[in-house]
Each structure stands twice: as C-alpha cells, then as structure tokens.
Amino acid sequence: MTRHDDTLPKETFGRLRRHMSPALALSGKFAGQGEVEVSGEGCEVVLSDGRRALDFGSYAVTLLGHRYPAVVDAVRGQLEAMPVSTRTLSSPLAAAAAEEVVTYLDSPLRRVYFGTNGADAVEVAVKLARLVTGRSTVVAVRGAYHGKTMGALALTSHERFRTGLEPLLGGVQHVDPADGDAVRRAAAAGDLAAVVFEPVQGENGVVPLDTEVLRRWSDDAKRAGAFVIADEIQVGLRRAGERSLSLAAGLPVDAVLLGKPLGGGVVPVSAAVCTQELYQPLIEDPFRHTATFGGQPLCMAAVPAALRAVEAHADNGARVSKALETLLKDLRARFPDVLTAVRGRGLIWGVDFATPEYAGETVVGLAQRGLLVSPCLSRPGTLRLLPPLIATEADVRRAVLLLADTVEAARRTIGGRRPGEVA
Numbered sequence: 001m002t003r004h005d006d007t008l009p010k011e012t013f014g015r016l017r018r019h020m021s022p023a024l025a026l027s028g029k030f031a032g033q034g035e036v037e038v039s040g041e042g043c044e045v046v047l048s049d050g051r052r053a054l055d056f057g058s059y060a061v062t063l064l065g066h067r068y069p070a071v072v073d074a075v076r077g078q079l080e081a082m083p084v085s086t087r088t089l090s091s092p093l094a095a096a097a098a099e100e101v102v103t104y105l106d107s108p109l110r111r112v113y114f115g116t117n118g119a120d121a122v123e124v125a126v127k128l129a130r131l132v133t134g135r136s137t138v139v140a141v142r143g144a145y146h147g148k149t150m151g152a153l154a155l156t157s158h159e160r161f162r163t164g165l166e167p168l169l170g171g172v173q174h175v176d177p178a179d180g181d182a183v184r185r186a187a188a189a190g191d192l193a194a195v196v197f198e199p200v201q202g203e204n205g206v207v208p209l210d211t212e213v214l215r216r217w218s219d220d221a222k223r224a225g226a227f228v229i230a231d232e233i234q235v236g237l238r239r240a241g242e243r244s245l246s247l248a249a250g251l252p253v254d255a256v257l258l259g260k261p262l263g264g265g266v267v268p269v270s271a272a273v274c275t276q277e278l279y280q281p282l283i284e285d286p287f288r289h290t291a292t293f294g295g296q297p298l299c300m301a302a303v304p305a306a307l308r309a310v311e312a313h314a315d316n317g318a319r320v321s322k323a324l325e326t327l328l329k330d331l332r333a334r335f336p337d338v339l340t341a342v343r344g345r346g347l348i349w350g351v352d353f354a355t356p357e358y359a360g361e362t363v364v365g366l367a368q369r370g371l372l373v374s375p376c377l378s379r380p381g382t383l384r385l386l387p388p389l390i391a392t393e394a395d396v397r398r399a400v401l402l403l404a405d406t407v408e409a410a411r412r413t414i415g416g417r418r419p420g421e422v423a
C-alpha cells in the first residue's frame, strides 16, 4: 500500500480503537505523529505523509531490512506456483528449507520442526523434551522471555505477562542467571526434562548470560539425562555476530530455536533445530505435534534466500557493529545522568535510561525524528537498537545523532519537571 493521503491514518486509528485496542491506536499515533506505516524498503519505512524513518527496531525481525530483494523474489515465485501445501503430498520447499537450516548451522542438530512464531518453536522443544525423558521439570532463567502462548509463557519470567494466568504449565523453575549450581540442584530431584536459556536475553534489556554458567548448566543437564535448549529466536542468525551463539561457544545443546529473521523479514517462520534424540517422538509420529500453517511453502521459500543473504552481509554487520558500539559508548559518556548503561553484541544493543519516563519520552521522540527502535516490554527503562545487517556506517551515525538530539530534548522536558509531575 503506498497511498499518501490523510484519510488512511484517520481510518486506521478509528478502526484500531473500535475493533482492536484503543491503547494500540494511541501509541501508534504518538509514534507516527498521527501517521501510519505504508511501505518499507531496506533500512527505511515510509509513513502515510511520505516521511521516511530509519528502522532499527521491528522487534529484531528485519535483520535484512525491509523487502530484501532475493527473499521477495523467492516468496513471489512461490506465490505464483503454490503458496499453501496440501499437507497430504510432500512439499519440496519444506524439505529444502530444512536441509538449508541444518547445513547452515553445521552441527549435530540435523532435524527441524518449522513453526510460524517463536513461541511455536519453544512449545515443540519443551514438548519433545518431556516426551523423550518422561519427566516434567524445566529450568528457565529469571528475566527470560520465550513468548506468550500458555506453554511458552510458563518459561517467560516477567510478572506483567503472567499475572492472572497462573497456574501455568507446571514444573517450570526460574533460576538466578549467576547461579552455576542451579541445574545441578534442580536435577537432584530426578525429574529434570530440560534447561532452556537465551544466550543473550533480548527482551530483558539485552543481557548476555555468562557462557561459563551456561556450560555448567548444560553439562549438569546432560549428566542428568536432560536436554539443553538454546532459544536464539532473537539473537541467532548473526544478530549477535554468530550463526548460533550457543554452538559457537561449544555448548552441548540439543536444540537451537530460531525465528524472527528466519523468514528474511518478509514472512513469519520459526524453527526448532534438534538432535535426533530430542526429535525422536516426531520421527516415530510426525503428527504428534503439527500446526496447519507450519512449514507452508510460501514461508519455506524464504528460508534459503534469507540464510544466504545473512551470510552475504555478515562482514558488513561486524563492521557496523563496531561503529555502533563506539558511538553508543561515546553517547553514554556525554549523557551520564540520562544514559546509565549501554550493552550489546553484534547488532543488538540495549540502552538503559535513568528512569522509564526518560526511555518512554525518548522512544516517542526518536520516532518523531525518524528513528524507530524497540522498547523492552519487560524492562521499561531500556530501549533496544536493532540495526539491520545491511545498515551502513552512515546509517548508524545518523541513528546515534538522532538519539543524541532526542536525549537532549528529553533532558530539557523531564529535567524541567518537578518530581512526580506528569506532562
């Protein structure tokens, strides 16, 4: 849709208010200054009044930017041929995508389940671990985010999403990320099915977990006959530099979960890439866990094109990452009263603000100035910068200049208010 007239935003906000959530209308209206998104290309999106914004957000989906040409071509080709599968006949697309993912990770993980959302991959991995072990305890990490379906939510730790829904899936224990003995203790009861972790907790504010703690947990889980599941839905596929952080660190994982950019920023795809042992229930009965739209040809067509593109731009991503790190650290030194920390790896950076109010003012101010970033829903004082692999150093400089202007403006606005006063 490329219509640039003023009826579209009005209709959109009205419909959102009437038929979806008024809060969605309000936050989108603020961010777009009364306009809506209409198209995207590369690192930029176009708003309904023709303004362009640099997209360093999109919740980590647009690792290749918007409408990456080779992915669009692959999906368009499949749209013309056969977008949906009969699920009775075999689809060559899913088979080829599975082989491509396995080859890409180049590891003992040789079996693939395809889903649509990240939570699908989490659900299936936990189900498989329970089925194979016949046990029910799952260790997850405090601060973890694994999605919001009822099963995945049991592993997600933030109260904001859990409140009012308990009891969730039983047997999940959340452990302290620094507690190297946690899995050994959890395993002592003899019921441990799996340990699940994000090597870098994205939604929790871009918090890298200690690799040596993860190694101890993994070794202890293996010793106890339990599975090790690395959720790299947000940080895998070169977002944080490596194809898979856990495999690159030599952790003995039984599954790596992928999602978000796996569909090349064009279609929704997720995957649980598993060892033969973990996948065994699906070898015996592939209908034990299915979803109508999992592995559909339209989405599968994107996967090989996306993985090849990610590799083609990996070196550029590493260069851009270094530039961004330097600029963000300089910015933090310039505004120590507002920016309390910056952390990250590769192309995922978290910026901590002195208060959630500062972060809120900044995310809206940035959108208004032409830079989109992603808030952390479970850590409202932190913003995530998620540049695409195709970003240039000039894009990154432009983004950090906009951030500097916005922080300065937020400091004038908020710094001028009395404590507790609201705008």
Ligand SMILES: Cc1ncc(COP(=O)(O)O)c(C=O)c1O
Pocket: 116, 117, 118, 119, 120, 122, 145, 146, 147, 148, 198, 202, 203, 231, 232, 233, 234, 235, 259, 260
């Ligand atoms: C690490 C991680 N796991 C799982 C999910 C859930 O993915 P989805 O929202 O696609 O279900 C997310 C989403 O942000 C995530 O960051």
